[in-house]
């Protein structure tokens with residue numbers, strides 16, 4: 767084994783422990799179970815969430831993901847009463863990274879979903895929630911943290927693609943929505959369109975730029 771391979775293996779051991787990334791603040795969620803194939807993690811699903819929608823900075827996301835949200839604390843919470851969900855990671859508006867579920871386990875984030883002919887994306891994906899509102903823009907600090915996290919995940923797992931919840935459950939879900947810049951993410955990562963399939967190609971971007979206003 768070469769020195770660099772040994773160093774990389776040591777780094778993987780110290781940076782990841784049982785599917786928990788050391789650089790994320792851990793908050794354990796009960797909303798997970800076993801993956802049918804623990805070695806089969808191959809997809810990252812990006813979401814957006816804010817509770818109540820459009821309000822940032824409170825603790826309602828952590829409370830929802832740990833089943834400690836007071837459903838009566840806000841009228842909106844009535845509409846999600848009893849929901850038991852969690853992503854693996856949450857990236858706050860500041861870029862702060864939280865981890866709720868070990869990547870070794872199946873977190874309950876995507877629901878009924880399909881990617882490239884395979885059902886149940888939760889089985890083989892990692893869920894990342896960006897604090898935000900679907901359709902609205904996200905912060906530079908969030909893009910930076912997401913790119914750092916995705917690079918780390920791609921070193922640890924055979925990640926084939928990063929997609930949005932709206933792409934794997936198109937009839938039900940619309941997050942992260944039009945305000946999320948897939949081209950920027952692909953550029954930050956220097957990943958190809960195979961891995962960031964919803965990043966518009968250079969020709970699509972040029973066609974949009976040349977389109978007359980109002981079309």
Ligand SMILES: [Zn+2]
Pocket residue numbers: 812813814875931939941
């Ligand atoms: Zn979602």
